[in-house]
Amino acid sequence: MSLAEWLETFRQMHERFRRGQLSPRDEAIYRAGRDELARALLAAQRVTLKPGELPRQALRVARALQVDLDLITSSARAITIDLSTGGFSCLLAKAPPHDDQVKFVLRIPASAPLAGSCRVTDVKPLTGNVRVAFRFEGLEDADRDRLETFVFDTVLSQLAG
Numbered sequence: 001m002s003l004a005e006w007l008e009t010f011r012q013m014h015e016r017f018r019r020g021q022l023s024p025r026d027e028a029i030y031r032a033g034r035d036e037l038a039r040a041l042l043a044a045q046r047v048t049l050k051p052g053e054l055p056r057q058a059l060r061v062a063r064a065l066q067v068d069l070d071l072i073t074s075s076a077r078a079i080t081i082d083l084s085t086g087g088f089s090c091l092l093a094k095a096p097p098h099d100d101q102v103k104f105v106l107r108i109p110a111s112a113p114l115a116g117s118c119r120v121t122d123v124k125p126l127t128g129n130v131r132v133a134f135r136f137e138g139l140e141d142a143d144r145d146r147l148e149t150f151v152f153d154t155v156l157s158q159l160a161g
Helices: 003-018 024-045 141-160
Strands: 066-070 075-083 087-092 101-106 114-126 129-137
Touching (some): 003 024, 003 141, 024 141, 066 087, 075 141, 087 114, 101 129, 114 141
Antiparallel strands (some): 066 075, 066 101, 075 087, 087 129
């Protein structure tokens, strides 16, 4: 099977998964396909997995989404640069302290907003602003699965383009 054929088969399974139309066996095959595709993309990005981390959970995608942040000293509305099931990054005018816990509301297209807590994990000063990375904390399994599906929606739309 060629890569194009495999991607088309995976895309069809992804759509059936989104509609809840996969049998338990087919869902296991689909999730294995998610790992396989994520592993290939991570290798292309030269990303190394942490021990016990699944490829589909480490995969980050470039995606601009609105996020509202409730910082200790203020509130901020930003646009994400990238997103994974583990967290996101965005540009802010001022750097929050490293390791600060922050409340967030992430607007996901065609879905209810995702709200919760995250923690500042990295701050990189840039000219005129800072790039801040946040790690989700305490996400429910259903929310993590919703994010993972959204990440693969993005991957498949980017591969189609």
